[in-house]
Amino acid sequence: GESVGLHLPTLSVQEGDNSIINCAYSNSASDYFIWYKQESGKGPQFIIDIRSNMDKRQGQRVTVLLNKTVKHLSLQIAATQPGDSAVYFCADPRGGNEKLTFGTGTRLTIIP
């Protein structure tokens, strides 16, 4: 079946460095992607989204890149801080449904 959000399970980054979290998807029809951050004991928190008519979108300290050719997107976090430690998910809606399909997530650990 088609999948979304094939993540590396863990990533450790030195505080102050930039981090890149990757996500692969298989559904060519996917046209909208969302990144969420989930801290321990909390629900997922919206970070940034991107539509398929864009290659790049920037937020505060975060950038999402979308490569439709290889069905890959990435979340870049600049100058990581301890508060960035969390599990990061990419997600997309399937077909015409309003539901989100989440990937397995990447646990980002910031090393002080």
Next chain:
Amino acid sequence: KAGVTQTPRYLIKTRGQQVTLSCSPISGHRSVSWYQQTPGQGLQFLFEYFSETQRNKGNFPGRFSGRQFSNSRSEMNVSTLELGDSALYLCASSLGSWRQGNSPLHFGNGTRLTVT
């Protein structure tokens, strides 16, 4: 603006019992979705309600049900609890057209259900 509120935060139930979880969406949000999160299966969509009607449903057995009230508040019910129902149940709200980019889903902090 207050976020999505879920009650209770923690629940312990016995196999065979039933449970009702509550969700209050962000003010003005008309869509409420429910997700189940487990270590093994990750985040899985249960169902979505918009204007008191179930608009979408995931692949869960009929023991899982929900409803939405006229004030957009929502409840989900699980009957005949099984051990495998132990999970974090998350509620999310939006304006109702988030896929068009008008409003992303905003999640609550969930209800942790433990079935013994």
